[in-house]
Amino acid sequence: MSGEYTVSREDWSLHRKGEIDRERHREKVREAIKKNLADVVSEESIILSDGRKIVKVPIRSLEEYHFRFDTGKRKHIGQGQGDTKEGDVLGREQKKSTAPGKGAGEEPGMDYYEAEITIDELAQLIFEDLGLPNLQPKKKPELASEAFEFKDIRKKGISTNIDRKRTILEAIKRNARQGQPRFGKITREDLRYKTWDITYKYESNAVILAMMDTSGSMGPYEKYIARSFFFWMTRFLRTKYQNVQIVFLAHHVEAKETTEEEFFTKGASGGTRCSSVYQLALETIAKRYNPEDYNIYAFHFSDGDNLTSDNEKCLKLINELLQVCNLVGYGEIEGPYYFTSTLRVVYRKIVNPKFTSVGIKSKSDVYPALKTFFNPHPENAAK
Structure with missing residues (x-):
């Protein structure tokens, strides 16, 4: 009996179709998240995740798979009871509401897809292009x-x-x-x-001075924006650098060093004297962080509503910080009661490549602020 041989031409990739589709979907989710990073960074579900490893991220440019019906635009075939005759009205297209603001409304909303992603994966996307600017070798590398x-x-x-x-x-x-x-x-x-x-x-030693205004003029929105920035800043530094220290300084009229937990959870009230936190930052550097041994960075977030009589002192202290810091960053959160005579206007007098200021008008401005402050090549920022 002669043997028979069969050559199989089966495409074995079909057996992995489900896995391939899942990976393709995950890649599309990653691409969509990357395009929406400005909105994702300030998402409350992430900032308030409280240590959870997996979070849900709303993506408005990606929709779930579903059937779409184009009513009234094309010819359709359907199935009925069979007792209709020519001329019967089967249904009418509903008219769109012409009076916006009255009643519940009839306009369709924008659906969005909620993707699950780990904090680590999200951080990898956010931190991809970030780095400490002007990082220099020091006498005592750790x-x-x-x-x-x-x-x-x-x-x-x-x-x-x-x-x-x-x-x-x-x-x-x-x-x-x-x-x-x-x-x-x-x-x-x-x-x-x-x-x-x-x-x-x-690695070269580095220390970050995180300074936040906690005065009465900093409402829930302003504090949320500041904490969003410092949330990602802290995670970024601890992800990319093993030898970076972070000092948390909070201020109203007076400034004090706080724990990380207090910095992100406790508020305050009263007036604002921003010079107090700059003075404390300079004292902290003088006592604990010799500029010959450390790369020093200072970042301050405020609504800019400072005592007018204190503005010139702030300007003087910022210039002193620039003499010992690799970079000084100032972020001003423009709330509903924004005035033109804010600190950022005063800081326009500063002409120093190591000073950077940004204005934040909405949650989506937090990510551009991160990219501005942590641009590893600031000399190319304007190119």
Whole structure:
């Protein structure tokens, strides 16, 4: 009986169709999130996630799969009871509401897709182009991490570090010298082991002074915007850099150093004297962070509603900070009671490449502020 052979031309990728579709969908979600980062960064469900690893992100440019019916625009076929006759009215298209603001309204809303994503994945997208600007090597770089690198091969070692490839080659060479060029039995003389050296990675020291206005003029909206920025700033620094310290300073008329938890949860009231936080920042640098040993960055967020008599002192102290800092950033949140005579107007007198200020009018401006302050190549910002 002659044997029969069948050549299969089956496309095995069809067996992975579900997995391929899921990966394609995940990629589309990532692309959509990247396009909507300005809105996603300030999303309350993320800022208030309270340590959750997975969050839901609304994406308005991506819709869930569903059937769409184009009523009244094209011809359709359907199925009924069979007792209709020519001329019967089956239905009428509803008229759109012409009186906006009255009643519940008839206009369709904009649906959006809620995608689940881990905080780490989202952070990777947000931090992709961010970095500490003007980072310089300092006198006392601190050890960031230790690594083990296999750099040598030896005849003795532990069994877990055996180098199989080199061991086989040694066996083949030994057999070839004996006139039998083939792979055979491995002897003790053939064994080769990897050995490692410990390497050290050093990073330049850096300290970030996070300064936030907590006075009575900073309402819930203003405080939320400031905390959104510092939320992502803190996560960014701890994700990308192992050797960065963050000092949290809060102020109203007086300034004080707080814990991270107090900085993000506690508010205050009273008037505003921004010079108090700049003075505290300078004192903190003088006591704990020598500019010869540390890269120093200072970021201040306020609504700009400062005591007029204090503005010139703020200008003087900012110039003193610029002498010891790699970068000083000022973010002004423009609330409903925005006045033109704010700190940002005063700071227009500063002509120094190490000073950067931004205005924030809406939640979507938080991400551009992050990109402005943490541009690793500030010299190319205007290009």
